[in-house]
Amino acid sequence: MFGVTVRHFTEADIPVRTALLRESRFQANLTDFAVVAEDDALAAGQRRTLEQEHAVKRIFTLCGPEDRIVGFAWITSIDWRSQSCELSFGVLPQYRGGFGAIAVAAAHEYLRTELNMRVVINQVLEHNTMLHSAEALAAEQRVRCPYDSYTVGEWRTSYYWSTTEDDIRRYRERTETRRREIAERIRARRAV
Template sequence: MPIVTVRHFTEEDIPLRTELLREARFTANLTDFAVGAGDDGLIARQHRTITEEHRTKRMFTLCGPRGRVMGFAWITSIDWRAQRCELSFGVLPRDRGLGALAVYAVHKHLRDELNMRVIVNQVLTHNTMFLSAEALEAQHQVRCERDSYTVGEWRTACYWTLSDEDVRKHEASAGQRRRELAERIRARIEARS
């Protein structure tokens, strides 16, 4: 059973996501549109996404053990024909240690349930909540200076795609590493016997 599951975002999730959108670290690392919006406007915007914008934007709720909400993900720039989208997410402060598992769960959900074949990822370079600066530098394919204006500053963003081919290569590589590790362990055990 997976540690993180993904479900559709509902009206009941709006208050908790609103809190996250106003959290200082989230605001500094993704977007500050919530800072200038009143509660009614922010709630209306999320409600509109649920009821009117499914063709171009979808939101999801990330759940941990026993269905406890741990964060949210949303896709934008959806191209249904090309099977592409841009992924964003925010994990609640208490669960940020599980961020990598959340990212994996969302990617799997988008591929398995929505049939997305290419997922565009974006991280602002100063955001090291899930990726270290070194990992981000090694992973990105495009670096865009002055991409986003948040918390009174222009921010640089790194973008990269994750295609079906990339996923297959990663899974094959991970499987090979597991087999090599198992073989080394077997060899050590046999050497001691």
């Protein structure tokens, strides 16, 4: 679904994710811990997540056509009882324009259908417009948190919002309504 598949992160994916963690635009939009960490420490942290932290943190690999890795999604603050988690993601630079929004949608779908998550908490730094415009971010946010993160030598403001099953249902209804309206306009033009 969505043209992007989600699979469990494996040890073979660590070098690709490490390169993403070190990419400058990614660093400015999430965290800069990869700047100060050695390759071995970054790999060890990802291995630890795979081997020991599955109950509280998971990493997923987002794949496009021909199983090419287009990015990664990871969930933290997992509350299995409440069926909630916080979702983060990173799309490889060469796929941001083409697969970014599709990858995020696929991750949300996977969390709902495969992990039975009912509430997903989203966080985006205010200046991060890689997948959202500044206007869309401001409209989406429910909580604005100044001084939330310190990245690339600067305090950053974050926006937080939740996505629930009702939100997804309403989004799908709006999308379907919009699709029908466009189809009707096309049919009306052809009839003339």
